[in-house]
Amino acid sequence: MTVVLPEAAAPAADTGPLRVVPIPGPEHVAWIAAHGAVSFLQCPSWGRVKAGWRSESLAWTGAGGRTVGTALVLYRDVPGLGRSFAYLPEGPVIDWAGPGLGRWLEPLVGLLRSRGVFTVRLGPPLDLRVWEAGTVRAAVRAGGAADLRDVLPDAVDPVGTMARERLRALGWEPAGRDTQPRFTFRLPLAGREPEGLWEGLSPEWRRNIRRSRAAGVSVAEGSFADLECFHALVAETQLRGDFDLGRGLGYYQRQFTELNRELPGRMRLFLARYGGEVLAAHNLVTAGRRAWYLTGGSASHERWVRPSNALQWAMIRAAHGLGAEVYDLRGVQPSLDPAAPGHGLLRWKLGTGGRVVEGAGEWEIAVNRPLHKAFRRYLARRQG
Structure with a gap:
């Protein structure tokens, strides 16, 4: 790597x-x-x-x-x-x-x-190990490993490993619990055309995007005024998934304001509408040659039109158009147990055709x- x-x-x-x-x-x-x-x-x-x-x-x-x-x-x-x-x-x-x-x-x-x-x-902004989407899917199908760390990676980054050893030698120690996710999911964009990104999606993702198009789902960029709707959808998603990010509307308003005050367009909000109603809303952040999907929410009804798939495909293309070399979908859980909490999110992100990356912690x-x-x-x- x-x-x-x-x-x-x-x-x-x-x-x-x-x-x-x-x-x-x-x-x-x-x-x-x-x-x-x-x-x-x-x-x-x-x-x-x-x-x-x-x-x-x-x-x-x-x-x-x-x-x-x-x-x-x-x-x-x-x-x-x-x-x-x-x-x-x-x-x-x-x-x-x-x-x-x-x-x-x-x-x-x-x-x-x-x-x-x-x-x-x-x-440390360093990687340790990388597993391609196909490797992760194969490990889940095989059923022999309960955790991604038990699966042979596709690549190992010697810089991350070396930096950890040097930190220990200098008196540093691993934090008790990481604040940022140790495992993230990234989609490489550099040197790829939109057609190649489309072909890299799983068959299920391509079907869902086509279904959204056929149903008439539209994706557009939102504004500060749409953050209230975004927050409501995030809250609905938390209730459905039984988790709590602990962030109120004011946090998202401050996030949107401050990032865009520093550089206009650093944070963008994307909305997916069906029948005139916003069914999903996700935000996108860019810095340097990278782009990140940070937070998203979706309604609990009309899920058959797959608004989140349509939204993510639009955001991937937007990041690619901005010249980003990597589209980072942020954290995933390393559990390979289909019944484990968080495995559904890992499976969904795998559909983009990217890779799981373990950071240095x-x-x-x-x-x-x-x-x-x-x-x-x-x-x-x-x-x-």
Whole structure:
């Protein structure tokens, strides 16, 4: 599997001492735009989405003050202590493949220590293993493995494996429970034509899309005013699936506003209508050369017209048209048991013909060990 590194963070770019310094948000956004393999969770706007958190844009500078890496840091303050927990979701954006990982992370930890941080958590934007859709389907049919991790992968990324070993050597440890999904589903778009993407869909997906067309389902882009409808459909989906994302309408309004304030069109809302009624609504986020399907909801009636399949096909084509190299459908569960919770979602995403990717997981380091241990005990009780 090919690992794409930001050009400015390539191994030969800078081998001298590095400094970590705050940078203005617009400068951070410009750097992200020039380095396409960056998660939307590392965009400055994401810090403004997260109520209850403070955020800061940081940069690693090398010779001549040139920026060679960036990070969005989220701070969660502990009331009354003057201390905080620092979190870098799917970041930082640095040279993870180079030999000197400590020269990147040690100045980061030093700066955060000066900010009163007691624990630093980061999510290396690296992959470990990849399973193609056909491999996953074959494993489910065979019935011998209960979990995807028991199935031989189609590819292994040595950079992710190596980075984990180096993190351990530097004193980092795996987080008790990842905040972002460890397993995600991605559809490669680079170098493919729309006809090839269509042929890559499963027969069931193609039938469902044709059924939507024949029934008269239409897909169009929505606006801020449609978020109330979107939220209602998400709530209906949660009730039907017996889960709760814990997000109110205000969260989605803030998300839509802040991401698009940073870059118009960074977040888009797509609606599927049938008989004049919106039956499904999904959102799409773009950053650099990637696109993500974040959240979606659908009505419990008229499901026979398959609005979600029509919606996703329109979003895949939109992402492809924007030049995205990967369409990320976010988290899936690794269970291969058809009766397990979440397996239906995995099966649905497999229909796009993409692949399941296991990430390197999230890692923590104790800056203040007593507070770090107390915080971990608190999280263990809260999570259950």
